[in-house]
Amino acid sequence: MFELRLLCPEDKVEMLGEALDALDALSVSVEDADAHTEAEQALFGEPGMPAPKEGWQRSRVLALFQGEAAARDAARLLQVQDFFEGCSVLGLAAVPQQDWVRLTQSQFAPVEITPEFWIVPTWHEPPAQARQVIRLDPGLAFGTGTHPTTRMCLRWIAAHPPQGRRVLDYGCGSGILAMAAARFGAAEVDAVDIDEAAVRSTLDNAQANGVRLRAGLPDQARGAYGLVLANILATPLKVLAPLLWSHVAPGGSLVLAGILERQAQELTAAYAPQGELRVADTEDGWILMTARR
């Protein structure tokens, strides 16, 4: 394969991407051309807020082509287009053949939650000491067990098995928390998400793990649950406070994640009318907050 490297200003990125697509590029990726220099610009918003800008001042656009001829033709064609003004060709380079599947898989190892409880990709054997295993491959939905917020929720579930309880996983992503709740004895599990792809992913993962649960959009959450889990982000968690609390049964627990250490105070304040949130765990600057009803 051959890689064509282009440089372009912010307002040309989208058009260039579409043109490369039309020229049969196998893939197009965009990087900050000023990364690791004084001119590097951070491009992210606060959790729950849009990024301040959609592109970098100067972007490096990398397009993969099947062969050298296709990459050279694309470069020649682009250079004579009006919209290419302000852009330039940085170069063409052969991309060494790699086993991409193996390379991707090698980045995902089994994740230890406790010495007995592991999240294991399907291409790995579970470790010998694992007594509880969830099989999960990285997919479209969030939740492989590699993120601290997910890991803290999983540790909490393992330490407080929801034996015989109804459990709600609000913002289920891959369904990892819902499956863990089922594995640790939940009588009934509902998993909901605003993203339909996450709902599908949860159903697929549950089936692959032989776990019974109901998954759907948020209006599928019904009634009171002995355990409500929500690993989202601070801003939606604050907005959802009355709703999430309304689903916690008397004597039940609420477990919240996706919160940065510095956001503890605002979360405590947002939930104060409902219940007393406490920090139950912390990892890599993230915290887990819980409350009993």
Ligand SMILES: C[S@@+](CC[C@H](N)C(=O)[O-])C[C@H]1O[C@@H](n2cnc3c(N)ncnc32)[C@H](O)[C@@H]1O
């Ligand atoms: C950080 S992921 C957590 C996934 C998984 N529960 C875990 O712990 O790894 C957050 C999920 O919440 C979903 N989400 C975001 N806002 C939501 C909302 N208002 N209601 C329901 N789900 C929401 C997202 O689509 C995403 O799948």
